[in-house]
Amino acid sequence: MGLAVACSGSEPDVPADVMTAADAAEEAIPQSTDIPTPEPDPPTATPTSPPPTPTPPLAALVNGEMITKADYEADLAQFTEEMAALGQSLPTNYQADRLNQLIEFTLMRQAAAEWGIAVSDEAFNAALNQVKADADANGGYDAWLRANQYTAEEFEAVLNEQLLASAVIEQVVRSVPATTEQARARYIVVDDQTLAQSLLDQARGGANFADLAVANSLDQTTAPAGGDLGFIMRGWLFQPVIEELIFSLQPDQISEVTPVDFGSGQLSYYIVQVIEKDPARPLSTVQRDAMTKRVIEEWIGERLATADIQTFE
Numbered sequence: 001m002g003l004a005v006a007c008s009g010s011e012p013d014v015p016a017d018v019m020t021a022a023d024a025a026e027e028a029i030p031q032s033t034d035i036p037t038p039e040p041d042p043p044t045a046t047p048t049s050p051p052p053t054p055t056p057p058l059a060a061l062v063n064g065e066m067i068t069k070a071d072y073e074a075d076l077a078q079f080t081e082e083m084a085a086l087g088q089s090l091p092t093n094y095q096a097d098r099l100n101q102l103i104e105f106t107l108m109r110q111a112a113a114e115w116g117i118a119v120s121d122e123a124f125n126a127a128l129n130q131v132k133a134d135a136d137a138n139g140g141y142d143a144w145l146r147a148n149q150y151t152a153e154e155f156e157a158v159l160n161e162q163l164l165a166s167a168v169i170e171q172v173v174r175s176v177p178a179t180t181e182q183a184r185a186r187y188i189v190v191d192d193q194t195l196a197q198s199l200l201d202q203a204r205g206g207a208n209f210a211d212l213a214v215a216n217s218l219d220q221t222t223a224p225a226g227g228d229l230g231f232i233m234r235g236w237l238f239q240p241v242i243e244e245l246i247f248s249l250q251p252d253q254i255s256e257v258t259p260v261d262f263g264s265g266q267l268s269y270y271i272v273q274v275i276e277k278d279p280a281r282p283l284s285t286v287q288r289d290a291m292t293k294r295v296i297e298e299w300i301g302e303r304l305a306t307a308d309i310q311t312f313e
Helices: 022-027 069-085 094-115 121-136 139-149 151-177 191-206 209-216 240-248 285-306
Strands: 058-060 065-068 177-192 228-233 258-261 265-284 309-312
Touching: 058 069, 058 094, 065 069, 065 094, 069 094, 094 151, 094 285, 121 139, 151 228, 151 285, 177 191, 177 240, 191 209, 191 265, 209 240, 228 265, 240 258, 240 265
Parallel strands: none
Antiparallel strands: 058 065, 058 309, 177 228, 177 265, 258 265
16 A cells, blocks of 8 residues: 655644744844944044144255254354454355355264264363453453354354364364475476477586576576475475476486476476485475365365255355
8 A cells, every 4th residue: 555645735734832944034033123223433533743843944955954044144244244344355255155164164063973072161161261351352242242243142152163163173184194205306497398408408418407497497486596396295386297207206316308288378398306305204384284274175075075965045
């Protein structure tokens, strides 16, 4: 006997205590419409930067350090007053020269910071007291300040900078030696090549070089002394060609005729004789001053060449 399955369009009976899936779904849906809406987060305040500090008008920037136009104009006014007090006219292009000096002082101040150099209170007070003592003998310190267009604070700042620059320069010139290679030489200079060759032949033939210089050299500064230049160091002569010639010769050696053009297109003809050479001769006072000046100029030139400098004239 087979099983008979009854099929009809009606839903099957479900026990009363059994929940259908549909009932469960319906039960899960909240029946109330009063669903709390979450409050939005309060707006976050956007942080604001403080207003930028206004930049004063500038005369120059030196490695990012400002030289203000006000400081530059104050320097010009002080310099103008100083020149007037001395009864001197203002130099040509003095404005550019004064700005260059301010730039150089800035480079020195930066070098001082780099090298750890500072002006001691003792050194500053000694310098200031000396200025005041000098001023007291000529109308008083306050009158001196007014005449030079300084307040006391402004002058003290200038004085400190000058002392700082002096300390930097002292450090720089320590490289100046006490001795250096030097040569003593004499020369003859004429403006005729044929004459120059004749004089060279005579000198090499035994004629006295000094006598030939006295009689023929056009350089009336050295001719009376037989063309004697005295002892010179490198960098001493105006004409580098002659200087190199001197240091290339040995004592008693006489050079060939050497033509030199000083820029006019007119040749001068030199004959050089070296008298003596000293590899380590002490510098004279004049030589040391000249070498010191050259060392300072070279150091400042190097600093200027490597600095980031902008001017706003």
